[in-house]
Amino acid sequence: MExxxxxxxxFALLALVGFVIARNDLTVGSLQPGSVLLYQQTYNRTGVAGxxxxxxxxxxxxLRNITRIRALDLNANxxxxxxxxVSGGVGFRNVTIRLQSSAIGRGFxxxxxxxxx
Ligand SMILES: *[C@@H]1O[C@H](CO)[C@@H](O)[C@H](O)[C@H]1NC(C)=O
Ligand SMILES: *[C@@H]1O[C@H](CO)[C@@H](O)[C@H](O)[C@H]1NC(C)=O
Ligand SMILES: *[C@@H]1O[C@H](CO)[C@@H](O)[C@H](O)[C@H]1NC(C)=O
Ligand SMILES: *[C@@H]1O[C@H](CO)[C@@H](O)[C@H](O)[C@H]1NC(C)=O
Numbered sequence: 001m002e003x004x005x006x007x008x009x010x011f012a013l014l015a016l017v018g019f020v021i022a023r024n025d026l027t028v029g030s031l032q033p034g035s036v037l038l039y040q041q042t043y044n045r046t047g048v049a050g051x052x053x054x055x056x057x058x059x060x061x062x063l064r065n066i067t068r069i070r071a072l073d074l075n076a077n078x079x080x081x082x083x084x085x086v087s088g089g090v091g092f093r094n095v096t097i098r099l100q101s102s103a104i105g106r107g108f109x110x111x112x113x114x115x116x117x
Contacts, residue, residue: 024073024102026083029090032117035067040113042074043099047107052100056086057112060094064116071097074109081108 038061045053067090071083081101088095093116101108 024075024080024082026069026071026085026097028070028085029066029068029115031115032067034117035115036064036117038064038066038114038116040111042109042111044109045099045101045107047101047105049105052104053081053107054098054100057097057099058094059097059114060088061116062093064093066090066092066095066114066116068115069095069097070111070113071099072111074111079106081106081110083110083112 039059041057043055043057045055047053066088069085069089073080073083075081079102081099083100084098086096086098095114097112099108099110099112
């Protein structure tokens with residue numbers, strides 16, 4: 001049982017990593033019947049010479065379980081950044097999403113939205 005779960009989680013992580021590298025977009029979970037928009041915001045950081053840009057977005061909701069999280073890279077040419085979930089997420093009522101530039105000196109622009117039931 002535990003091994004099976006481990007294998008499923010490993011595949012999910014591989015799929016996620018492949019997706020993130022290919023598109024720089026992060027999408028976790030899916031819309032369920034009754035899912036409503038809980039939060040949306042655009043995060044924009046300009047590049048600063050010699051620095052990486054990083055920002056943690058924390059969202060929490062006292063009532064609803066998160067069903068889908070997206071961080072869409074609006075710099076669609078792949079120079080934008082990387083998004084990852086560092087705590088909470090789908091199935092939780094909170095999530096911390098880390099937004100990072102792809103290289104020193106670069107900024108990022110992400111559109112983040114969170115749905116839940
Ligand atoms: C991000 O901010 C920069 C500098 O303020 C601006 O030039 C750019 O248009 C902004 N991009 C978005 C997508 O808001
Ligand atoms: C959230 O998930 C918990 C645990 O699965 C469940 O008991 C609860 O009913 C869910 N809440 C909503 C609003 O769906
Ligand atoms: C990538 O896209 C951003 C935003 O659309 C733009 O400011 C930047 O110049 C583009 N970079 C390249 C290398 O095309
Ligand atoms: C996020 O949710 C988890 C599980 O419900 C909880 O244990 C944790 O304390 C929460 N974290 C924050 C910062 O609210």
